[in-house]
Amino acid sequence: MLDFLNDILWSKVLIALLIIVGVGFTIASRFVQFRYFGRMFRILSASQAFKHDKYGHLSSFQxxxxxxAGRVGGGNIAGVAVAITLGGPGAIFWMWVVGLMGMATSYxxxxxxxxxxxSEPDGTYRGGPAYYISHGLGHSWKWLAGVYSVLLLVTFGLGFxxxxxxxxxxxFGDxxxxxxxxxxxxxAIVVGLIIFGxxxxxxxxxxxxVPIMAGSYILxxxxxxxxxxxxxxxxIALIVKSAFGLEPAIGGGIGAAIMLGVKRGLFSNEAGLGSAPNVAAVAYVPHPASQGIVQAFSVFIDTLIICSSTAFIILLSGAWDPASGADVGGVALxxxxxxxxxxxxxxxxxxxxxxxxxxxxMLYNYYLGENSLNFFSNENKHLFNAFRIAVIALICWGATTDLGTAFAFADVTMGLLALVNLVTLILLFRTGLRLMRDFDGQLKxxxxxxxxxxxxxxxxxxxxxxxEIEPEDIRRAQQKAGGNGD
Structure with a gap:
């Protein structure tokens, strides 16, 4: 049953929806992920003006x-290796396509x-797909927001x-x-000390x-x-040729290359899943589009830089040899x-x-689980503490248990997460364009x-x-962005 559901979701439904949202918004937005690629650095510079607000909100950079931290995980090391082993080098090409289109989806x-x-009583923020479903689509869709929150809790907060x-x-043991x-x-001890904060x-x-670990791997x-x-x-030629079935007997053919590339690309960069918006909503920024532009760049970091790093390490080595029939994959490869x-x-x-x-x-997954619980029970400290204890226990249990079936189950729930979120993005497509045009208009x-x-x-x-944005924060941000602060 799990295999059947995975096949339906990943090889048919999600590919279509990812194309509709990613390609559709790329065209409708006039390639927003490329138009504002350079501006992202100015936004991050200006975000330093928002680090000293009275509530201590997270900045855009944080x-x-x-x-x-959430996007870069085992998928960047083990997932890329699995994609190459089962789908051939061509899977990397489709992973790149998913990444480039995913930048628009993430935006x-x-x-x-x-x-x-x-806004929460303590001045901090909460947000994410459950919130833009219930407030963007209307009260009658609140049930779907609840479904999304449950899936988010099960998939990220617990399963992953x-x-x-x-x-x-x-x-580490090997x-x-x-x-x-x-x-x-x-x-469990280290994670526990952090998440209770x-x-x-x-x-x-x-x-x-994150800068240390990502920078070391890229180096x-x-x-x-x-x-x-x-x-x-x-x-590079091998990757492109394999993507279109021009290299025989490598991986599982063009179908496997596309499916593995899309699946592992989405698994790695999470664009379209709706996981990253839970974190993006927490930032104190002057305009919604500012954080959209920055988050598009995080997809680029994950897929186009770090996943590609793993791919080239493997494909440039003598370890990957499909002709030998050696059964080496995943982290071992x-x-x-x-x-x-x-x-x-x-x-x-x-x-x-x-x-x-x-x-x-794991830190990122914990926060996603906390945010999903918060949707049902606003800032319930006892519930949060119980969840923190459960996370610590899961880390200990997960380390000692073979979770083969759980991987297949997580693929299904992750696919359902993407399904709910992508359908919502289609319904809120026009709203996203309105927000973008407001940002564009002010720049012009x-x-x-x-x-x-x-x-x-x-x-x-x-x-x-x-x-409610502090006027002095706006003035500092305008000065850093190149304005006169008036």
């Missing part, structure tokens, strides 16, 4: 690194999450937390001989951890590329490939990278830092209190 969903975010623990513990139980206990502590840890990939400069054009380039210490490097990626993802009018005026969107169910 929301970015927190979302990257849309994160912009909507910002627009419909709600255990799966990440299993991946990290087994990889590399260093550490018993999986000890790794699980260690992870709430989203602000998670963001502070991610702000330090080692650049070393591999430098060692194999002459072979790079051939590998990435470890063997890097060891082929730099020596045996490469295996340990991959294990440490996987541990850091998995650790950061000479405002270097567009500011959201909810009064211009009085027909939408927007929380006015969530858009």
């Amino acid at each position: 929301a970015l690194v927190l979302s990257v 849309l969903e994160c912009t909507l999450a910002q627009a419909y975010k709600r 937390t255990a799966l990440q623990s299993y991946s990290v513990a087994t990889s 590399a260093f001989g550490v018993p999986v139980l000890y790794t699980g206990i260690g992870l 709430g989203v602000k502590r998670i963001a502070r840890v991610s702000e330090v951890l 080692i990939a650049l070393v591999v590329l430098a060692l194999n400069l002459a072979e790079i054009p051939g590998v 990435t470890q063997t490939a890097l060891a082929d380039h730099v020596g045996e210490w490469g295996r340990s490097f991959v294990s440490i990278a996987l541990m850091l990626f998995g650790f950061s993802t 009018g000479g405002n270097p830092q567009p500011v959201f005026d909810p009064g211009r969107f009085s027909d939408l169910d927007i929380d006015l209190k969530a858009w």
